[in-house]
Amino acid sequence: MESQTTKKCPFCAEDILAEAVKCKHCGADLNAKKGSFKLTKGDKPKEGLFLQTMNCGCAVIFIIIILIIVMMVLN
Numbered sequence: 001m002e003s004q005t006t007k008k009c010p011f012c013a014e015d016i017l018a019e020a021v022k023c024k025h026c027g028a029d030l031n032a033k034k035g036s037f038k039l040t041k042g043d044k045p046k047e048g049l050f051l052q053t054m055n056c057g058c059a060v061i062f063i064i065i066i067l068i069i070v071m072m073v074l075n
């Protein structure tokens, strides 16, 4: 009769069905952990892209400042 695969709930350590998406003992959402991990992973490249854009902007501003200084010296 024990053909159903069980696993331990990471929140309350009670035995629950392996296919369970919600713990029957503490009501914890077992799929939420996976989803939040994915979300955290997806946030990182976004941050990198933002930093890349910032660096690009800084380089442009640096060139503009140099051009302004050169113009002032020439005048």
Ligand SMILES: [Zn+2]
Pocket (backbone or CB within 6 Å): 009, 010, 011, 012, 013, 014, 023, 024, 025, 026, 027, 028
């Ligand atoms: Zn639980």
